[in-house]
Amino acid sequence: MSLSRKRILSFSENAPKRQVRRYENIARLYSTRSGQSHIVIPRKPTGVVIGRSSLCDIKIVGSDVSSKHCQLTLTINNSQEHLYITDLSSNGLYINDELCGKGTNTLLKSGDKVGFAKTGGQFIFRYSFDEEEGTVKTHKRTFFDDYILGNQLGSGHYAVVKEARDRTTGDIVAVKVFHPNKSSNGDTNDAKLQQEMNLLLSINHPNIVKFISHYIEPLNQNTVSTYLVLEKMNNGELFQRIVNKLKLRQDETKAIFKQLLSGVHYLHENNIIHRDIKPENILLDVTPRTSLNEKQTGPWDDHEYDVKVKIADFGLAKFIGELKFTNTLCGTPAYVAPEILLNDRNYSTKVDLWLAGVLLYVCLCGFPPFSDELAPPNMKDQILQGKYAFYSPYWDDISDSALDLISNLLVVDARDRFDIVRTCHHFWFGEADQQVRAVSDTEEQDMEEDVPSQSSSQVKRQVLRSNTQPMTLKERFTSELNFGYDRSSIL
Numbered sequence: 001m002s003l004s005r006k007r008i009l010s011f012s013e014n015a016p017k018r019q020v021r022r023y024e025n026i027a028r029l030y031s032t033r034s035g036q037s038h039i040v041i042p043r044k045p046t047g048v049v050i051g052r053s054s055l056c057d058i059k060i061v062g063s064d065v066s067s068k069h070c071q072l073t074l075t076i077n078n079s080q081e082h083l084y085i086t087d088l089s090s091n092g093l094y095i096n097d098e099l100c101g102k103g104t105n106t107l108l109k110s111g112d113k114v115g116f117a118k119t120g121g122q123f124i125f126r127y128s129f130d131e132e133e134g135t136v137k138t139h140k141r142t143f144f145d146d147y148i149l150g151n152q153l154g155s156g157h158y159a160v161v162k163e164a165r166d167r168t169t170g171d172i173v174a175v176k177v178f179h180p181n182k183s184s185n186g187d188t189n190d191a192k193l194q195q196e197m198n199l200l201l202s203i204n205h206p207n208i209v210k211f212i213s214h215y216i217e218p219l220n221q222n223t224v225s226t227y228l229v230l231e232k233m234n235n236g237e238l239f240q241r242i243v244n245k246l247k248l249r250q251d252e253t254k255a256i257f258k259q260l261l262s263g264v265h266y267l268h269e270n271n272i273i274h275r276d277i278k279p280e281n282i283l284l285d286v287t288p289r290t291s292l293n294e295k296q297t298g299p300w301d302d303h304e305y306d307v308k309v310k311i312a313d314f315g316l317a318k319f320i321g322e323l324k325f326t327n328t329l330c331g332t333p334a335y336v337a338p339e340i341l342l343n344d345r346n347y348s349t350k351v352d353l354w355l356a357g358v359l360l361y362v363c364l365c366g367f368p369p370f371s372d373e374l375a376p377p378n379m380k381d382q383i384l385q386g387k388y389a390f391y392s393p394y395w396d397d398i399s400d401s402a403l404d405l406i407s408n409l410l411v412v413d414a415r416d417r418f419d420i421v422r423t424c425h426h427f428w429f430g431e432a433d434q435q436v437r438a439v440s441d442t443e444e445q446d447m448e449e450d451v452p453s454q455s456s457s458q459v460k461r462q463v464l465r466s467n468t469q470p471m472t473l474k475e476r477f478t479s480e481l482n483f484g485y486d487r488s489s490i491l
């Protein structure tokens, strides 16, 4: 008889007066020491206690093992069984060489190393359904089955973002780990959510950060953590590019916007409204130039061969809840469309065009069109009234056609605002980059001919009040750094 069989017997023998009940196995602990027996864990609904006492369900030996060292508890989450291990010991329970701490609950994953104090031995934990072929029950793969988590890339309001490596392909991805949420109870909303997730998973466009997969991992009996696996972008955010350069050239902005609007168009065709387009959510992948003779794909910096622009964070409300998402948007209103501020539930895809207008303004002059420095009125009222201007000297060298486009995007009444198709076809995009790069007298003449007279009346060039000074993104970023960096409060 094998030693592991003996362990099962010791489990059954602990209930001599009751009917001996045999439970199916749920997992095994494989000893890392040769000669030491493995432990078989039964699927006992009331939990399994492991310790030195013969009253335990599973008895283990070791001078510093506590009489009740730990308890394993079975939970079912999203139709999936998991075991939690609770540390009851005085001398320590170790998971993956880390001390758990008395009273703590830890979710066990296949491959975890479990140590019982110093003398109780070390074991590798595996769920039975991970290793038994032909069983009816299939173990839904967990995030940790598929990926190895790496360094943190950053953090936002709702999540931390980490790098991870695909265990099978070796591909590097970005993983958004959302702050823990209450676990669901499998109601009909789950089916709807799953449907919406499937739509997000099907989104495939060169200017949208690819959504690869998602996992809902239980943290304990009541909470879950969602892992969103995303294509990893390698060169940071548009935000940082604007901060580094103070503002972007017109030709560069145009090349970035052509890509960005192509992504927005695709989202709108799929009935997805982003609602949070801002420089932090536009990520970049830069391919360096191999030599200065290599022809660039666009008006990029000298060392850059190509800059790919991708929109991140679409469909976020699905993961964090509609109310929380809208509240967060309205908490940092520089980029919020008026209809969202007014809590109009009938908002449309036009919301994203307002945001594109704000972003275009920021790219070209380096500061946002609505801010408290420009008060009165306060920022919220500036947005609700559509009160902004193209201040001299910041906008002096920017072509009228760019101003015309912004004027057609920052329109409070969404019905009168440009939609994505009109925006993509705006004549600013047709202007030759060469002309825009260095504004010349000839160019100004050419553009005057281009600009329809009706649009030029909307262009509001204005001289700033003498006591007003708009703060650039860079100045906001630097001053926030001095007071402890919370980027979410910058814009």
Ligand SMILES: Nc1ncnc2c1ncn2[C@@H]1O[C@H](COP(=O)(O)OP(=O)(O)OP(=O)(O)O)[C@@H](O)[C@H]1O
Binding pocket: 153, 154, 155, 156, 157, 158, 159, 160, 161, 174, 176, 209, 230, 231, 232, 233, 234, 236, 237, 280, 281, 283, 312, 313, 488
């Ligand atoms: N797919 C990705 N590839 C590489 N880095 C990413 C990716 N997604 C997010 N990041 C980085 O992770 C950090 C946090 O991103 P996250 O989206 O959580 O926050 P945010 O968009 O900056 O703010 P919030 O979500 O609060 O609006 C950012 O610095 C972002 O650049």
